[in-house]
Every structure is written in structure tokens, then in C-alpha cells.
Amino acid sequence: MEIYNNKDEYENDVKGRSFLPKGFKAGVVSLTFFPKEKKVDKPFPMNLSLILLDKKTDSFAGVFTKNSFPGHPIVHGRGVLGSEFVQGVLINNKISNVRCPGGLDTIDKILTGFSTEFGVDKNYMFSSSTGIIGWRLPEKEILEAVEKLPNVMQSETIFPVAKAIMTTDNFPKVRSVNIGEGRIVGIAKGAGMIEPNMATMLLFILTDIKIGREDLRPLFKRVIDKTFNRISIDSDQSTSDTGLIFSSNLVDGVSLPEFEKGLLEICSDLSEDVVRNGEGTAHVIEVKVKGVLNQKDGLLIGKAIVNAPLLKAAIYGNDPNLGRLLQAIGDVTGSEGINIDPDNITLKMGDFTLYEKGAFVLNEELELQLFSYLKERAFNEKSIGYPEHRNNVKIVVDLHSGQEEVTVFGSDLSYEYVRENADYRS
Amino acid sequence: MEIYNNKDEYENDVKGRSFLPKGFKAGVVSLTFFPKEKKVDKPFPMNLSLILLDKKTDSFAGVFTKNSFPGHPIVHGRGVLGSEFVQGVLINNKISNVRCPGGLDTIDKILTGFSTEFGVDKNYMFSSSTGIIGWRLPEKEILEAVEKLPNVMQSETIFPVAKAIMTTDNFPKVRSVNIGEGRIVGIAKGAGMIEPNMATMLLFILTDIKIGREDLRPLFKRVIDKTFNRISIDSDQSTSDTGLIFSSNLVDGVSLPEFEKGLLEICSDLSEDVVRNGEGTAHVIEVKVKGVLNQKDGLLIGKAIVNAPLLKAAIYGNDPNLGRLLQAIGDVTGSEGINIDPDNITLKMGDFTLYEKGAFVLNEELELQLFSYLKERAFNEKSIGYPEHRNNVKIVVDLHSGQEEVTVFGSDLSYEYVRENADYRS
Secondary structure, three states: OOOOOOOHHHHHHHHHHOEEEOOEEEEEEEOOOOOOOOOOOOOEEEEEEEEEEEEEOEEEEEEOOOOOOOOHHHHHHHHHHOOOEOOOEEEEOOOOOOOOHHHHHHHHHHHHHHHHOOOOHHEEEEEOOOOOOOOOOOOOHHHHHHHHHHHHEEEEEEEHHHHOOOOOOOOOOOEEEEEEEEEEEEEOOOOOOOOOOOOEEEEEEEEEEOHHHHHHHHHHHHHHHHHHEEEEOOOOOOOEEEEEEEEEEEOOOOOHHHHHHHHEEEEHHHHHHHHHHOOOOOOEEEEEEEOOHHHHHHHHHHHHOOOOOHHHHHOOOOOOOOHHHHHHHHHHHHHHHHOOOHHHHHEEEEEEEEEOOOOOOOHHHHHHHHHHHHHHOOOOOOHEEOOOOOOEEEEEEEEEOOOEEEEEEEOOOOOHHHHHHEEEEE | OOOOOOHHHHHHHHHHHHHHHHOEEEEEEEEEEOOOOOOOOOOOEEEEEEEEEEEEEOEEEEEEOOOOOOOOOHHHHHHHHHOOOOOEEEOOOOOOOOOOHHHHHHHHHHHHHHHHHHOOHHHHHEEEOOOOOOOOOOHHHHHHHHHHHHHHOEOOOHHHHHOOOOOOOOEEEEEEEOOOOOOEEEHHHHHOOOOOOOOOOOOOOEEOOOHHHHHHHHHHHHHHHHHHEEEEOOOOOOOEEEEEEEEEEOOOOHHHHHHHHHHHHHHHHHHHHHHHOOOOOOOEEEEEEEOOOOOOHHHHHHHHHHHOOHHHHOOOOOOHHHHHHHHHHHHHHHHOOOOHHHHOOOEOOOEEEEEEEEEOOOHHHHHHHHHHHHHHOOOHHHHHHOOOOOOEEEEEEEOOOOOEEEEEEEEOOOOOHHHHHOOOOO
């Protein structure tokens, strides 16, 4: 478990993981603008970030949301995925460029400006946006910022970009591994609207390890399915969820299994970071569904638990109201026709058995122990420190009906979540 | 729209609807107890209610939750449904008698005591419980209360029972209709944990209109599907959801269609009352999904909208953050494989068009109008009065792809919801 006493201590550690792999540059320019859709007293701030390879590459892959109203950057990006080469991604926060008038034209104009400035083919670039849905990007202000980007590009660290892509995130999320002479570094943002498929709104992974596109694409999808597609904060799948990976192919000699292991580690850690950083999250809930017939059923049950509002609110209050756990399992299995034997399942929280042989095992002493267990795992307690910890609330559901096992992560439901989301745009 | 200035005014109106049909008696006894599962400083209060027919009847029907962990009263009640006759139901609040040790034995002991006291066959009685899951009913205290029940039985009004079955409900819910010489009266409780199938935790309907069991059972199911199965507060389907209907068969001459119309009216109104009384509800959200291919898709889309936490939190804050509406529709249709044409759907809130021809139609003026629209429909505003109103936030989704139409009701997500559910048991 990693414990930090304050934000600076945490950020220093994160900076230590942020060094760019060989062959990449990154930079950020801040701008302000007045939205056309809402009267505001002062201009809104926005960050424009650029991740750029020194040379175009054919080793890249992407995964996008399955939402029926994908943002313009997703529609555009699906086209770029078919390109022979790419060279990077231009990213803004604050407005997501989704279902506003003329959003694809806006992307084209911005990338044309970028191309003029950097001499890079506009067809080799992804565009990525996160923030408010339905509003138009401030084209003019972004194009002005593009002109300033060349002055801030550097090949040292991804950290400024990890900070710049944040919206309601509390802290920047960076994970990295070194494998032999090579390196993989990943950044993510996501807070609220977090659910598969593609559980973070934005994920960017850079590596210098040589890997062919035909290997990278299925491998990236496998890793995402095991990590970002198993987390949930509020059961919403965003219109903008995007994951991109690029290799500069500069480092030879790392095997595919080694690469996959490293990427899995990064994505596991980043996806947990995203939950931990959910809007107003006080507890991270880690649900292990054991003894289930197949992965699909396990995922449905695990998701139902981490998405049950009554249970989430109880855990927020350190209230071991475990009937709500049973209720959530019973609801999804009843509705989805998943066969379970209520007399032969076991429920645990931490090391405490709550339910076995068809009935709850509750008493005064256990109630107090569970209260303490939850309290010790709350973010807002001083004892936990800032903000990254692994002290999850662990729930185990054993159905005793199969051999499969699925772990799902989610967050509690706090006053802060409601407050943030009741006035996100103000 | 019905507006009340205060609780007394509202309750007086409700009392006016509460007269019992012919052939029924009702009564309530309050008791206190110390739970075995949690150390408490002072005893918990509980109400024991009895609805009893003067004579046994074979005209009755029931619908129960599909949750895989049904409460002991549900398991018991499914048996009673097969009985030739029944004569009533004994109801307690505070503990739901779900998955605690020995729960079926407890029901048997309590009904045996009841039978001794009232001379009614114990096999003719339903048992119904709502409240905390996993705890045991206080057998001894309930049996003592049963002995006091004969003194309080009366044939005037169901109002005391409507109040006694409340848990976190803010106000009693009673609806009635007179048809010819006959009468139907229904009461419901439900706040939190409200979702189909069987959207209220407890629903009891009494009538003196003559109707055969073979007609009543499918008719009751049809009505429930159109009403209680179309509301949602927090997407949880409880372990205890129960709907029972009894006829004393004393009034002849009402046709089946007249009866069904009356019952539909009662269940529509009660199911809306239940949403309006959701834990911490500030806005009631009424979603009409039009132009959809079939009822199932319409229901899925409507439910997804009223269950989207980000949208619910925005509506609570009177924030017309409509991207979240689009996001919710896109999420469910993408995940469930429901084919829609993003360029050919229309979204409206009230009379305002938000989205058409593939893009949002947003501007400063509309934003202000929508803010006012939401603000005027908030419960916590003085202008609305106490508590029953029909001033719902109306959302219309027109898919332009079929002829079907489905209306779904839900509530917003408020601080109060989280607060109530973070410490429901304390």
C-alpha cells in the first residue's frame, strides 16, 4: 500500500514515473474562451495537449466507446485507425465535441492548422476531447494555441499532459514500466461517467518497444477487457471513451509476453487509479465473484454490486448494511436469469463471513467490526493520507457453482458525487 | 395538479380517499423491541398492521419480486397464492424478515398466535414485512401485539395502515375509486429500493367488487406491468416487493373492463406517488420514449434515462446538462444492440426541443429557459407546496423508427438520498 501525506509528495512520486519513452515529445498550452451555449461572467479555461512521435509509426491501436452517440473525435478516430501511419494525438479538455453542429469540420480545421505549424500530415493525427457534451469547440482560440505549441514541446516527461487532460479528476494518473532497454508509460483521465466498455474517458499509452501492429491490436484489446472494462463508478458509458497506444519501435528485444505483462500492469493500475479518483469517491470497492459458471455472469454480478446505489450509499456512510449486497445480487441474477442457489453461496467482507448456508450471520460484535473495517478504508479519514492507496473495501461473493472468477472495481456514492454532478458546468 | 400547503391539508385529503370497501376490517398496533443484531441505546419502534376480510375469499391475486433472494414472506406467500381461500394479511415494517435464520418458522409462530386470537385458519393468511434485510423479527413482541389487535380493528378506514407500513416514506399513499355501488382502495409504501419488477416494496388493494379469481389474476398482472413495473427510483429490485389484491365479492354488476380501468387508475396514481416519495426526491422525471420499434426497447431506454446517475444529479441541481441525456440513451442502445439513427432522433424537455437532425440545439437563452423549467418543478421550492404534485420534469425521446410508445417514471439524485441511505439504520 502506498500512503502519501500530501499532494506534493504524491505528485513527486508520479513525476518519477512520467519520463517519456524514446521517440516521443509532449507539450501543453492553456487558453481561455467564452462558450457560445451559456452566458458566463468570466472565460472558461481549457488545456490543449499534444503527444507527438518524432517519426510516423504504423504500430498503433485504439479502442473506443460503444455508446450509440460517439463524439466527433471518435468518429474521426475510427477513420484514423485505418490509416497506414499515425504520428500523434491532439487533446483538449473542457468540451468533448460531441453532437454539436459541425464538429467534424472543426476537427479538420484544427488539424489543418496543426499540420501547417508542425509539417505533419493531418491524416496522421488523432483528435481527442473530453468535457461537456453538445457544446462547440472554440476553434479560433484552439488554433491560436496550436501556434504556441512548438515552443513548449519537450521529450522529458508526460506529466504536464497527465495534468492537463484532467476535468473533475483530483489528481494526475501516470503509470509506467521499464522492460529491458524499453519503456511503457500510460496516462489516464476519468472521473464520473466511468463504466465499460472503455472505462476511462481518455487513456494514452506510449512505448518505444518494437511491436508489430498485427500483434499490438489484439493484445491491446485483451488488456483493456481485463482492466478498464472491469471498473465502474456510476454505470455510465461516455460518448467519448478512448484508449490509444503508440509505439516508436525504437527498442528491440522485448518478447510479446513480456510486453503484454507490462501493459497489463500499467492498465490494471491506471484503471484502479481512475476508480480511486471517481467524483467524490471515499471508498474503492473491490468485488471478487468466485465459483461462477462463466466470465459473463461474474461480470454482470460484480457490476451489479458496484453499481447498486443503496449499497454504495451505505458503504459511503461506513454502514455495513449488507442486506443491500444480497439484494443487488438477487436483483441481477433474478432479472438476467442467472441460476444461483441462495442456500449455497457465501458472502464475505474482508475476512468476515457475512452470509452462508442460506442465511446472514449477523450479531452486534460483527456489526462493530464491519463498521471499523469500512471506516479504516475511507479516503476522507486522515489516517489514509493523500490519495493513492490500495486499502480497498473487499467483497467476496462465492456462488459455489463453477470454476470462474472475476474481479470488478467500483466506488461508493457520496454527497460530493451528487454535489459535483449537480453543478459540474458552473 | 394538486397543491397542498402543508402536511395536514394533504393528509386530510388522503383520509377522504381511505374508506374501506364492504367486507374488510383494518387495525394497527405499535410495539418496540431491541434487535439482536445491533447494539442500540433505545428500543426500535415497529408497527403491526392487519387487513382482514370478514369472510374468507377465493378472489385474490399476488405479484412478487423476481429477486433471487426473496424474503421469507415471499416464499411463504407464493405458497398461500395456491390456497383455495385467504382471509387477509398481517404486515410489519422495520425488519423485512429476509435471509435471517429461521424466518419461515417465525412466520408460522406468529400466524399460529394470530389464528388462536382471531379464529382464522393460519393457512389463509399472508405475512408481509418491509425494512432491514438479514435481521430476525422480534417474535415475542409481535405475538404480544397480535393479542392487542382485536381491540383496534375497525371497518371505516385503511388510513392507519397506510401510515403504519411506512419506513423512510415521507407521506402515506392511498388511492381509491368508486365504480357503481362498488369500491377499490389501494395503499402502497416504497421509498428507495424502487425498481421493477414490482416497483413498490408493498402494495395492498382491497375491493368489494365481485370478480372471479381466474379473471382477477391475469388482470392484476397486466395492470402491474403497465404501472409499477414502469417506475424506478434507484434501479434496485428489493427482496420483498409484494402486491396483493383481495375482493370480498359483495358488490355485483361491475363489468371487467370497468374494473380494470379503475384498478389501472389506482395503480398509476400509486406508482407515481411512490416515485414522488422516493428518498430525497426533488424532481419526478417522466420520460416518454416515442417512435420505438417495440415496448421492450422503449422500456430499456426509458429506464436507462431515469437510472443514469449523472443525469439525475444534474436534474437535482436544476442544471440542464443535456449531454448526459444523450449519453444515457447512447449507452443503453449501444450496449443492448438497439439500432437507432443518431441523425434522426428528437429530444425534448417540456416544450423545448434540445436535439434534432443529429446535433444539439443549444444557446444561452435556451439554457436559461431550461434552468427555469427545472427550478419550477423542484419539490424543495416553496412554490410547489406539500408534497403531491403532477409538475413532473417531462423528457420526450422520439426515435422515429417505430410506432410504439412507453412512459417511464423516475426521480432525481439528491444529497438527501445519499444521506438517508448512508445511515438508514441509525
